[in-house]
Structures are given as C-alpha cells and as structure tokens.
Amino acid sequence: MExxxxxxxxxxxxxxxxxxxxxxxxxxxxxxxxxxxxxGAFAYYRQLKNGLVVTNMRDYVSWGIYISNFVFFVxxxxxxSLITAIFRLARIPWRTPLTRISEMIAVSAITFASLIIIVDxxxxxxxxxxxxxxxxxxxxxxxxxxxxTYFCISLFLLYITLIPDISMxxxxxxxxxxxxxKLYRFLxxxxxxxxxxEKKRDRIITILxxxxxxxxxxxxxxxxxxxxxxxxxxxxxxxxxxxxxxxAFLVGxxxxxxxMYVFRKAYKLEKYITDMHFDKMGRMLVLLALLYLYFNVNxxxxxxxxxxxxxxxxxxxxxxxxxxxxxxxxxMVGMIIPIFILIFKKGRKPVPMFIAGVMVVVGAWxxxxxxxxxxxxxxxxxMYNVPGNYHAYFPSWEEWAISIGTLAxxxxxxxxxxxxxxxxxxxxxxxxxxxxxx
Amino acid sequence: MKKSINNTFFFICCSLLFIMSxxxxxxxxxxxxxxxxxxxxxxxxxxxxQYLVVQTNLKTGKNIAPNKNVSVQLYxxxxxxxxxxxxxxxxxxxxxxxxxxxxxxxxWDASSLHKFIAVPEYGGKEEVSPTEIEITKARITLDTxxxxxxxxxxxxxxxxxxxxxxxxxxxxLKIGVQRLGGILPAGETxxxxxxxxxxxxVDLKKDSLPGDEKGNLLLxxxxxxxxxxxxxxxxxxxxxxxxxxxxxxxxNQRTLWTTRFKTPYWLLFMAYSIVIGVWGTLIYLVMQxxxxxxxxxxxx
Numbered sequence: 001m002e003x004x005x006x007x008x009x010x011x012x013x014x015x016x017x018x019x020x021x022x023x024x025x026x027x028x029x030x031x032x033x034x035x036x037x038x039x040g041a042f043a044y045y046r047q048l049k050n051g052l053v054v055t056n057m058r059d060y061v062s063w064g065i066y067i068s069n070f071v072f073f074v075x076x077x078x079x080x081s082l083i084t085a086i087f088r089l090a091r092i093p094w095r096t097p098l099t100r101i102s103e104m105i106a107v108s109a110i111t112f113a114s115l116i117i118i119v120d121x122x123x124x125x126x127x128x129x130x131x132x133x134x135x136x137x138x139x140x141x142x143x144x145x146x147x148x149t150y151f152c153i154s155l156f157l158l159y160i161t162l163i164p165d166i167s168m169x170x171x172x173x174x175x176x177x178x179x180x181x182k183l184y185r186f187l188x189x190x191x192x193x194x195x196x197x198e199k200k201r202d203r204i205i206t207i208l209x210x211x212x213x214x215x216x217x218x219x220x221x222x223x224x225x226x227x228x229x230x231x232x233x234x235x236x237x238x239x240x241x242x243x244x245x246x247x248a249f250l251v252g253x254x255x256x257x258x259x260m261y262v263f264r265k266a267y268k269l270e271k272y273i274t275d276m277h278f279d280k281m282g283r284m285l286v287l288l289a290l291l292y293l294y295f296n297v298n299x300x301x302x303x304x305x306x307x308x309x310x311x312x313x314x315x316x317x318x319x320x321x322x323x324x325x326x327x328x329x330x331x332m333v334g335m336i337i338p339i340f341i342l343i344f345k346k347g348r349k350p351v352p353m354f355i356a357g358v359m360v361v362v363g364a365w366x367x368x369x370x371x372x373x374x375x376x377x378x379x380x381x382x383m384y385n386v387p388g389n390y391h392a393y394f395p396s397w398e399e400w401a402i403s404i405g406t407l408a409x410x411x412x413x414x415x416x417x418x419x420x421x422x423x424x425x426x427x428x429x430x431x432x433x434x435x436x437x438x
Numbered sequence: 439m440k441k442s443i444n445n446t447f448f449f450i451c452c453s454l455l456f457i458m459s460x461x462x463x464x465x466x467x468x469x470x471x472x473x474x475x476x477x478x479x480x481x482x483x484x485x486x487x488q489y490l491v492v493q494t495n496l497k498t499g500k501n502i503a504p505n506k507n508v509s510v511q512l513y514x515x516x517x518x519x520x521x522x523x524x525x526x527x528x529x530x531x532x533x534x535x536x537x538x539x540x541x542x543x544x545x546w547d548a549s550s551l552h553k554f555i556a557v558p559e560y561g562g563k564e565e566v567s568p569t570e571i572e573i574t575k576a577r578i579t580l581d582t583x584x585x586x587x588x589x590x591x592x593x594x595x596x597x598x599x600x601x602x603x604x605x606x607x608x609x610x611l612k613i614g615v616q617r618l619g620g621i622l623p624a625g626e627t628x629x630x631x632x633x634x635x636x637x638x639x640v641d642l643k644k645d646s647l648p649g650d651e652k653g654n655l656l657l658x659x660x661x662x663x664x665x666x667x668x669x670x671x672x673x674x675x676x677x678x679x680x681x682x683x684x685x686x687x688x689x690n691q692r693t694l695w696t697t698r699f700k701t702p703y704w705l706l707f708m709a710y711s712i713v714i715g716v717w718g719t720l721i722y723l724v725m726q727x728x729x730x731x732x733x734x735x736x737x738x
Contacts, residue, residue: 133698134698135697135698135701135708136698136705136709137694137696137698137701137702137705142709147712149713149716149717149720152720153720155725156720156724156727160727190730190732190734190735191732192602192734192737193738196729196733197733197734198727200536200726200730200733201730202725204723204726204727204730205721207719208723209722211716211719211720214716215716218712285694310671
C-alpha cells in the first residue's frame with residue numbers, strides 16, 4: 001500500500017514538474033519579448049550601418065548604457081555560483097527548487113553580458129583581433145577570458161545537472177509530445193540511472209561547483225577592475241572588487257526571488273516552491289542588502305567626508321545634482337526599502353518578496369548606470385574646446401532599444417529554457433522525497 | 439518631562455533661527471549686482487612681437503567668473519575704423535588676443551606714446567564705456583657673461599624717446615630660467631630692479647639645472663604689468679644646463695604599459711597558471727562527461 005502511494009506521488013511530482021506548453025499568457029509574453037528583441041536588432045542594424053555616431057556616446061562618455069547593462073548582466077549571472085555552488089557545498093537542504101532557476105538565469109545573463117560587449121564595439125568584426133593581438137596587461141583582456149570561462153562553466157553546470165531530468169523527459173514522451181524529443185535524445189539519451197553513473201556525475205558537479213566559485217568571484221572582480229584600474233573620480237577605489245561582488249550577490253538573489261515567484265505562479269508550483277523557500281531567500285536577501293549597503297557607505301561617505309577637489313563635482317552631482325534623483329532612488333529602492341520589507345516575517349511572504357525582488361533588480365540596474373556614466377562626465381584632465389553636448393549624456397533611442405532588447409533577450413532565453421526543461425529538478429525532488437520516506 | 443519640553447522648544451527656536459538667517463542670506467544675494475569687467479594688457483615679446491590680451495569677467499559680489507563670448511574691438515590711439523587692430527570673441531576663459539597688424543606700422547612708428555582702446559559688445563542695449571591704456575614704447579635686452587665659473591645675466595630696459603632709446607631706472611622685473619611650471623628665479627630673490635643705467639644684473643646660482651638634449655637653458659626676463667610699459671618679455675638660450683638624455687630603453691622593459699610582446703613575466707606566470715588551472719580542470723571534467731556518455735551508450 002505504501003509503495004503504491006509512493007508510486008502515485010512520484011507520478012504526480014513528474015506530472016507537476018514536466019515542462020508545460022505556453023498558454024495564452026505565455027504566448028503573449030514570448031511574442032512581446034520577441035518583438036522587443038526585433039526592435040533592438042533593428043536599432044543594432046542602424047548602429048552597424050551608421051556607426052556608433054547613432055549613440056549619444058562621445059569623447060567624454062565613451063561607456064554609456066551598454067557598459068552599464070554589461071555590468072548588470074555580469075552581476076546577475078553570479079547567482080549561478082551562489083545558489084548552485086555555494087548552497088550545494090554548504091549542504092543547504094532547501095536549495096533544490098531554486099538551483100535550476102538560478103542556473104538558467106546565470107546562463108542567459110552571461111550570454112547577454114558577452115553580446116553587449118560586442119554591441120559596444122564600434123567595429124565588431126575586429127573582435128577576433130582581441131584574441132590575435134590582445135595584450136595580457138589589459139584588464140579588458142582578463143575580462144574577455146574570464147567571461148568566456150564562466151559562460152562555459154555555467155552552461156556545463158546547467159547541462160550536467162539536467163541530464164537525469166532529460167532522461168525522464170524522454171520517458172514522458174507521451175505526455176510531452178514530439179517537439180523536443182530529438183533534442184532530449186541527443187542530450188540525455190545515454191543516461192542510465194545506476195549508482196556508478198550517478199556517482200561519476202555527482203563528482204563532476206562537485207568539482208564544477210568548486211571551480212565556479214573562484215571564477216565567479218573573478219568575473220565580477222575583474223569587471224570592477226575595468227573601472228578601478230582607471231584613474232577617475234568615483235572609480236579610484238581599492239574596495240571596488242568586494243563592492244561589486246557584494247552587489248552582484250544581491251541582484252542575483254533578487255533575480256532568483258522574482259523568477260521563483262513568476263514560475264511558481266505560472267506553473268502552479270506552490271507545493272515545491274513554498275513559503276519556506278521565500279522566507280529563507282528573504283533572510284538571505286536582507287543580509288546581502290545590508291552587506292551591499294555597508295559597501296555603499298564606504299564608497300560614498302568616505303570620499304564625501306574628504307571631498308577632494310577631483311571628486312567634488314562627481315559626488316555633488318550624485319548627492320544633490322543632476323543624478324541625485326536616480327542615486328537616491330537606487331539606494332532607497334535597491335537596498336533600504338527591501339531591507340525594511342524583508343526584515344519582518346510578513347514581508348517574507350511570496351507577494352512582498354516578489355515586490356522586494358523587483359525593487360532590488362530595478363535599483364541594481366540604475367546603480368550600474370550610476371557607477372558607469374556620471375564618473376565619465378568628470379575626468380581628471382578635462383578636454384578643452386569640445387562641443388557642449390559632450391558634457392552631458394542621455395542614451396539615444398538606438399541605445400535604449402538595444403539595451404532593452406538585450407534584457408528582453410535574456411528573459412527570452414530563460415523562457416525558452418523553461419519551456420524545454422523542468423524549472424525544478426524532477427530527479428532531485430524525487431530523490432529527496434524518497435529519502436524522506438525512507 | 440519639563441526638560442524634554444525645553445529641549446523641544448530650543449530645537450524649534452534653533453531651526454527657526456536657521457531658516458530665518460538662511461532667508462536673510464538669500465535676500466542679500468538677490469541684492470547683489472553683477473558687474474561686467476574688461477582688462478586690457480599690452481605685451482611686447484622679444485622686442486619683435488607686440489600684441490594685446492583682453493580678459494573679460496563677470497563680478498558678482500566677491501565672485502569673479504570668466505565672461506565668455508564677448509565681442510571686443512581693439513583700436514590704436516583712436517577708435518576709428520582705420521585704426522582698428524582687430525576684433526574677436528572671448529573664449530571660455532573670457533580671454534582674447536590680437537596682434538598689431540602691419541597696416542598700422544606707420545601709426546605705431548609715428549610716436550613713442552600710444553593709447554590702446556578696447557570696445558566690448560555685450561549684446562544688450564546697455565551703454566558700454568571703452569577701456570583704455572597708455573603705453574610708452576620700450577625694449578628689453580638680455581645678455582649673458584661667464585667668467586671664472588660665475589655665470590651672470592644682465593637685463594637692460596630702455597624706453598623710446600624721440601626715436602632714441604633711453605635707459606629706465608627702477609623698473610621691477612623677474613629674471614630666471616623657464617621651467618615647466620613657471621620662471622625659476624636665477625638668484626635668491628624673486629624680482630630685481632634696474633639701476634640708473636637701466637640694467638639689472640644677477641648671477642645664476644643654481645648649478646646642474648637640467649637643460650635640453652644639448653644642455654641649453656631658456657633664460658627669461660619679464661616686466662609684468664608696468665604702468666608705463668605694460669608687459670615686456672625677453673628670452674635667450676644659454677648652454678649652462680646639464681644635457682638631458684632620453685631613456686629609450688624604457689620601452690624595451692617588460693612593464694604593464696608596453697606592447698603584448700613585453701608582458702612582465704610575473705603577469706604571464708599568474709595569468710597562464712590561472713587559465714591552465716581552470717581550463718585544465720574544465721577539460722578534464724568534459725572528458726569525464728564523455729566517458730560517462732560512453733558508459734551509458736555501452737549499457738544501452
């Protein structure tokens with residue numbers, strides 16, 4: 001009798017977690033993302049045709065919204081290492097429903113981090129020159145190497161953890177239909193659930209988890225060094241690596257919370273992504289927000305206390321000038337308000353958690369914009385006799401379209417991955433259920 | 439309780455006082471008038487190049503800011519079109535410059551005393567009064583002498599009087615060596631004064647000053663803002679410095695700022711260690727995966 005119940009439970013779990021066809025809302029969502037991506041592609045075509053002159057980047061602000069977006073993508077991609085690797089190595093028992101989501105976010109984010117760098121290049125066909133003639137002394141070269149490495153590791157980690165699930169998807173052919181059966185057979189047709197193979201796969205995952213943590217730290221530290229090795233007000237900081245890594249953990253965790261809520265709602269996963277998961281993630285989000293706030297205090301308050309002449313214009317612009325509204329919005333919405341929401345138990349329920357997660361992600365995007373752009377308006381050696389519009393920057397419609405297109409593209413990758421593969425590991429859920437029964 | 443009320447009362451009083459004082463400051467600011475200023479300078483460089491420099495400012499209270507984009511016309515002796523020296527618009531620093539044109543040579547040669555007139559146009563309907571300065575033609579010469587290891591600089595200032603050059607005494611001037619940041623005084627004092635023969639002499643006390651590749655130092659004498667003669671500058675090269683050798687080997691060293699072929703060894707070691715370590719592990723794991731795939735296929 002117990003065995004029959006267990007079998008029924010197992011079938012129910014498989015049924016619940018199998019990838020589902022898009023409903024009407026899913027189709028509208030996907031179509032909207034595709035349209036936004038196409039608009040972005042058209043804007044990029046215009047940029048390719050006419051050159052970077054279609055952007056509003058000039059000699060002063062040569063890194064604009066593209067690099068802000070790049071830093072944002074790199075930051076959010078760090079979540080793959082946080083949830084999958086750190087939680088696995090720390091043996092966090094409640095991690096299972098979150099790992100796949102975070103791996104998907106990591107893969108899509110790092111893909112678009114790589115692409116947006118190419119978009120920022122005036123002559124993308126010269127990308128190959130970076131490998132043929134690149135200087136190892138340049139932090140940009142380090143970034144290219146580490147992003148490529150992180151992309152490969154993230155993709156490999158996502159795939160290797162998916163294999164037993166893919167094997168189950170092949171078995172559930174009757175329920176899933178034909179669309180992806182060939183893909184499933186190619187990716188996981190070889191898998192047999194025996195102890196030997198499972199042990200080998202487990203070993204690969206453990207080594208990957210150990211490997212991905214330093215690489216993830218490197219990717220964001222090196223990205224911070226792109227700024228910190230440049231002598232400019234606002235970037236001239238020895239603290240930048242830690243500041244960027246802490247911010248990346250925060251936005252990554254925020255992104256996972258948002259995705260948890262959306263997938264739970266869309267795929268009716270309330271049994272698997274429970275209030276307990278939101279509560280735990282909420283606690284972690286508070287900790288990460290406090291940590292990032294601490295680094296922000298260090299980054300802004302100490303230079304403001306000294307108010308060196310070279311930093312004055314930059315800091316004044318942030319605190320009370322042209323960018324003050326955005327600056328205080330990023331601080332309040334990206335850190336302080338979420339802390340106040342999540343510090344209370346009621347705030348760690350799914351809906352307030354979703355709101356706090358959205359706030360963290362939106363605040364983080366603006367924070368990256370503030371890190372990149374205002375600094376460039378105040379170089380230590382100002383240029384003379386430049387046209388007046390060089391002294392200000394607001395992205396052109398092409399820049400907005402491309403940037404929003406890349407954000408939509410990242411969401412589209414997550415959507416497609418969620419359509420093809422289970423967002424919560426079926427295999428792991430069943431194994432844990434069986435362990436509980438035993 | 440009473441103490442707390444007193445504190446609150448004190449806080450409110452302080453706040454009100456602060457707000458009121460702040461408003462009074464604002465009121466004072468509103469009353470401050472902005473004054474447009476124009477300063478005119480005459481410069482004679484090496485007795486061969488005469489030009490005029492204009493500085494336009496906006497003075498608000500104690501603050502002085504450059505007044506840019508002001509159209510200024512400069513005249514010699516009278517503001518008629520025939521005596522027009524030049525016309526320009528001041529730059530972002532409120533500055534403008536005009537050289538004496540060859541067409542005014544006859545007017546310039548005709549007298550020892552000249553008047554320069556600057557007429558600004560601020561764009562509004564307000565009346566503007568021209569700024570004028572009077573200049574007596576003067577020249578400045580610099581000679582060097584070296585004996586018994588003592589290197590001396592002699593500077594002479596003369597004014598033009600009925601086509602003759604007459605020495606001028608009591609003219610204050612700077613004598614020194616031109617450096618990147620300004621004039622390095624030749625002696626121990628910052629300025630010198632001419633004697634009755636119109637001459638100021640100074641020994642160059644500073645040894646081993648770096649010169650150019652041949653060891654040349656640029657000696658400079660400068661009369662600044664003299665009420666009769668304006669600004670007079672004379673420069674002369676003297677082979678009194680230490681030749682500077684350019685270190686070309688610098689570019690052949692392995693540093694962070696050279697070409698990719700000169701990457702420092704420590705960086706190469708670190709970068710390759712990390713890349714080989716990470717990618718080596720990754721390749722090993724991919725191989726393990728293919729082995730797993732193979733085992734699976736065999737079992738099937």
